[in-house]
Amino acid sequence: MSPTGSTTGRTTTPGRVNDEVDARTRSLVSRLQMERGTLRMLVLTVAAFLLFTILNPTVFLDPLNIVNMAVAAPEIGLLAIAVMVAMLTGGIDLSVVAIANATGITIASLSSHFPHAGGATTGLIVAVGFLVGLLGGVVNGLLISRVGITPILATLGTMQLFNGLAIVYTGGKTLYGVPGQLTTFGEATLAGVPLLFIVFVLAAAAVAVVLNRTPLGLKLFLQGSNVKAAQYSGIRLTRTLMATYALSGALSALSGVVIVARNPTASADYGSSYVLLVIVIAILGGTNPSGGFGTVTGVVLATLTLQIVQTGFNIERLSNYEYAIAQGVILILTLVVDQVSRRRRLNRRAKPRSTSTTTPEVAQ
């Protein structure tokens, strides 16, 4: 999970030395920032863990508590990575939770039609549920890349649409029951580690490989840092956007599978507070909402940190609303610290070099 996406696949275009130098400077700058972000996140994660360990070691370090955290984190983490992928191209995906619920509802609804499903049928049901989620991502991709709607508006619309259709289908009720094997899978552990957590780590690793070691990943980062440059270097913007939102949809669908594996119910309004939470996690993990920067490692660490804070707050008998305050404070503080340190860095460099202005301004 190397944090940079620009070391592989670079081709030297003859006669474009200037661009090459510029690209190198940029990738260097971005690599430095990424590693700083990830390192900071690691420090935060460890600090949060230590804090709550010191406050209440017996309860917090209880193996059951650790396992509970590891089971609760994956669904949120997958959604946050989905949002991060969309942010890399300078977009956003507000429909992730709606897509996850669509997958969950499909699985729960199919399993009520086949109550005594065997292994193969279960696999098929999960696959269909996953495809429904993927389809949601493809719809987003079509609206954004072909029709040309701004990502935030397109996914705001599809969020309402998918969620609305889920309400129509379920009549607003909660569906109970998923295939038994799925629940067994959700409860199973491998060497003490919950399988769901392993799924999360594997999926995160897969996304990291796609982002850092494939042409698609490189295009994605390029498009996020500079659309015009990406366009003139021959990247097909529509295809990259399509792939971005399909990937985001696939991750949301996987999160939907994890949700029903953990808790065998599905409803249209599950996790309505997740939309904002996963954006907070993506930003906290060092993702630049205007595109171009972001690491899977950072987002995974941010997921773990917020999970630790939430569990820690519960143990300290603080309410969910106090956890909400903490979320907001952590988010704003991170942004402020980032901005202040970046300005200081820019000021220091301003005299000897003027290249520092190539760092994209986070304005809106």
Added chain:
Amino acid sequence: MTTRKPLARLKGGNNEGVVVLVLVVLVVAMTVANPEFLSFSNLFSIVRSSLVPTVLALGVLMVIISGGIDVSFTAIAIFAAYSTVTWVGQRGAGTLLLLVLACAVGAALGLVNGLVISKLRLPTLIVTLGTSTMFKGVLIAYIGAQYIADLPDAMARFGNANVLSIPSAGEVANLHVFVIPVAVLCVLVWWVLSHTMWGRSLYAYGGDPEAARRAGFPVVRAQIILYTAVGVLAAIGGLMHVTLSRNANPQDLVGTELDIIAAVVLGGASIFGGRGSVLGTVLGVFLIQIIQNSLILVGIPSVWQRAAVGAILILGVGVQALSAKRSSRKVFAYAGEEVVAA
């Protein structure tokens, strides 16, 4: 402006004409499906349900014109209204005092947004996401989590105050008195946006922040004033919501922010900033309220509400995007290549 073709003028600067057309088609279709739609009582109830969204949408409109997105206004609205109701209780404060208190709370919370956004130049969506969770958290953890059915007299009095009552078909159709302050606010925001230097600076900043800065607009101050003003508008909207629903519930409003943003965007405001109008926004709010209120009148079950709003939003912004694409193709046609699509 004066050289515009008649058709383009009818269409309006921000596609208001198109929204009007959609509204008319919708109203005609609904009336054909169920004549009850055009009754005074139904129309007045649509107006009543549009009051609070309109006030909130005015704030959102100003933020969107300046190129930002605010998702914390619902949290500010309920925070200001609920905390005012809690503090005043049954102490017999007058209407004016209530209003001033709520607006002060709203302004203070808006000021927090404004300071963080303008001084540190942070992305507006992210900052307001953070402050919105904080405001809601502080409200419920420290101010109160209970539903209050006993409103101060000064508010309870307005719950059923009507400016116009028309007896129709055995019942009385009532137009709530709040249409007057809401109309005043609409005119005020329109005037500020179009006739004051501050209003123009919002358009300038939304159109191009750097250009606005270089043209000499005091952009930091303009943004601080903007978010404070949005806080005040939100507080007024929150008070109206509490008054109209005749109870103060701290769990209300938060969660509806995306619906309001959708209404403003449907009303022709550009999410990239620099474009938007009060007229379009009011039309957008009506469009969404008509869909939410009246689907049931034409025999569509209410579970379809959310899906219908989503579909309308995608349709609305999709048509805008496609027409923008077509006009940008015209602009770039000389380059001999398609710039937008592959």
